[in-house]
Amino acid sequence: MTQGRSIRLFLVDGSPNGLLTAEIMNWTGHALTGPRTKLTELVQRPECGRTGIYFLVGPDPENTLRPLVYIGESDDVAKRLKQHNRPESQGGKDFWERVCLITSKDQNLTKAHVKYLESQLIGQAIKSGRCGLVNGTAHDYSVLPESDQADMAFFTEQIRTILPVLGFEFFRDPSGTKLTGSGDASAISPLFELEIPKYEIRAQAQEVDGDFVVLKGSHARVKWAGSQKGYANLFDQLVQDGVLMEGPTGGRVFSRDHGFSSPSAAAAVISGRSANGRTKWTLVGKKQTYGDWQNELVSAEAPETE
Structure with a gap:
């Protein structure tokens, strides 16, 4: 702990x-x-x-x-x-x-x-x-x-x-360094995945110390295809910063682990359009959505009383 x-x-x-x-x-x-x-x-x-x-x-x-x-x-x-x-x-x-x-x-x-x-x-x-x-x-x-x-x-x-x-976030490490095994294991969630077969996209992520961290090697759309509102600017920024690199099959690949503020932000960047991360991300091997997994945890820790 x-x-x-x-x-x-x-x-x-x-x-x-x-x-x-x-x-x-x-x-x-x-x-x-x-x-x-x-x-x-x-x-x-x-x-x-x-x-x-x-x-x-x-x-x-x-x-x-x-x-x-x-x-x-x-x-x-x-x-x-x-x-x-x-x-x-x-x-x-x-x-x-x-x-x-x-x-x-x-x-x-x-x-x-x-x-x-x-x-x-x-x-x-x-x-x-x-x-x-x-x-x-x-x-x-x-x-x-x-x-x-x-x-x-x-x-x-x-x-x-x-x-x-104090409201200054610029030293927070976006790469999810705790995934290497150092630090408190309870601060790291199980492994989640997001798949879009049409575009041969498969991404994996974990929740680490308040960030939703997409793992190195995960795939994403080659370009933003949705509205220019939402996470379009974030997608472009990650391309500019070299986080999203051109992949060998025509899509994009995460060159390193990258932390997002929410599952929906991560899902949107990967999908190239707005997406509900609470339903798009599922537990690896169980197909339980992120939203259901989180609700299960909350209910277990704070059971409802009559």
Whole structure:
């Protein structure tokens, strides 16, 4: 069973749309986030005068499916944020609407630590494919002692844990790494399949840690054939990212495991049109639909009472 975690959230000004701090029990890190409209208040916080790593997040006008992100570091975050708030013509950045900064409560993060964190997090953001990265490429910074690298690896995992709680999903791994057998087996579902004989399509998937993960080697339609609404943009994005590659028989093949937000999103991309994943996906060997399987689990855990 996966061990629970305790995260403390604090609404600085009492508003869910204002400044928010977050801490994980037994972690020296401290997160502060807020909208750009609250930047005046944010840069006056004591955290902003410390050494830390920060994320600027905003919409991507060329891709509505994922945000634009800039990852930076500084030993005076307030100063850097003031620079980023300038117009682009003056060296600033216009795209961002929210900011999140990570510092240390014991102030033991050094310039070398945050440069290493920046390098590691840029690489992980590129790997996740869940955002457009303004930074471009990751800097290779690995001059920390081995013990410090181990500490920063732990620090990075806490950042990856706390950011989704704050609404930032761009570090979540879409490839379903838990399928390899590591982690909590109870977080992985049985194997499901989806078949469309007319197009020689057969795909397999598992539900992993909240994502519906289609497995590498699964087949999909060669192009989107449905309405341009729905998941058409997602299909095109996966083709562009190289997740959906041209297959040897004329269709497309998943080049790696890929996590979707729901069974229906996965079924739509595979089918090339809108599809109800709760009925299209069936348990391998049983032909029980995903919807019936899930309902059976829920009913078993919470039986109806008269």
